[in-house]
Amino acid sequence: MRVFAHLSDLHLDGGERADARAAAVLDYLGNLARPVEAVLVTGDLADHGAPEEYRRAAELLEHPSPVLVCPGNHDARAPFREILLGQPPGDEPVNVATDVGGVLVALCDSTIPGRDAGYLADETLVWLDEVLTAHEGPSLVAFHHPPVAVGIPLVDAIRQTGQDRLAEVVTRHLGIAALLCGHVHTGAGTTFAGVPVRIAPGVVSGSLLPVEPGADRGWDEGGPLDHEGPPSLLLHVLHDDGRLTSHQRVVPFSG
Ligand SMILES: [Fe+2]
Ligand SMILES: [Fe+2]
Incomplete structure (x- = not known):
């Protein structure tokens, strides 16, 4: 079981x-009975994109x-790119494909520099199509911005657009177990596009549906966010038949 x-x-x-x-989430992962195949982190590692924030991320994510x-x-x-990937700094999209024990993990850059909304650049979609074509077996495709609305107005307003182009790529490749987002x-x-989308919770905070208490809070009151609940993560089980079952785990935290 992977x-x-x-x-x-x-x-x-x-x-x-x-x-x-x-640190609490990484402690939880460090105390599992067996190591996971890989740890996927779908974006917003830093809050301001500052080098010192990435240096700390690199330490925490060891x-x-x-x-x-x-x-x-x-x-x-x-x-x-420079601090987390050890590559020369550059402003082109950060797209990385890794074979993890026969599973292709393709992480795509859905950001638009200077904006909060998301979009997969043409070069990213060409790259994704190529790495999926070259791989035999199951794959996980990850990017930060979900390509569909999810019912939370705050993030639906800044979701990924141009998604019809992504749908064309996704429907060409039958081995995609899921799209993974943050x-x-x-x-x-x-x-x-007929494929499961699994969205990981935010380690730093939670967001609220309009039906939940606090969803109408203004930004001067902390915004429509849950700042109190403990952090959590997903553990995805990739079955031999290609299905992905996703389990959410709340991490022990006293903060
Ligand atoms: Fe975020
Ligand atoms: Fe974000």
């Missing part, structure tokens, strides 16, 4: 709160399993 950990939206900002919440990352709208491509700050599941 298990992949999936966390998102650490928003490391140099403060103790975000740091402690991310783990025996491969740690695979993609940027979110709070990240900055050049320091992300950005929403709540654990959620939906579908896109």
Whole structure:
């Protein structure tokens, strides 16, 4: 049984709160009975895209399993690439494909520099099509921004657009077990182009549906977010038949 950990939206900002919440999640992963196949982090690792935020992310994300990352709208491509990937700094999209024991994990850059909404650049979609074509077997495709609305107005307004182009690529490749996203700050599941979409909760905070208490809070009162609940993550089980079952785990936390 292959298990992949999936966390998102650490928003490391140099403060103790975000740091402690991310550390609690990594502690949880470090205490599992067996290491996971890989740890996937779907964006917003830093809050301001500052080099020192990535240096701290690199320390926190030291783990025996491969740690695979993609940027979110709070990240900055050049320091992300230089500090987390060990590559020369550059502003082109950060797209990374890794074969993890026969499973292709393709992490795509859905960010638009300087904006909060998402879009997969043409070169990213061409790259994704190529790596999926070259791989035989199951795959996981990850990016920060969900390509569909999820019922939370705050993030639906800044979701990924241009998604019909992504749908064309997705429907060409039958081995995609799921699309893995962040950005929403709540654990959620939906579908896109006939494929499951699994959204990891935000390590730093939760977001609220309009039916939940506090969803109408203004930003001067903390916004429509849950800042109190403990951090959580997803553990994805990839079955031999290609299905993905996703389990959400709340992490012990006293902060
Ligand atoms: Fe975020
Ligand atoms: Fe985001």
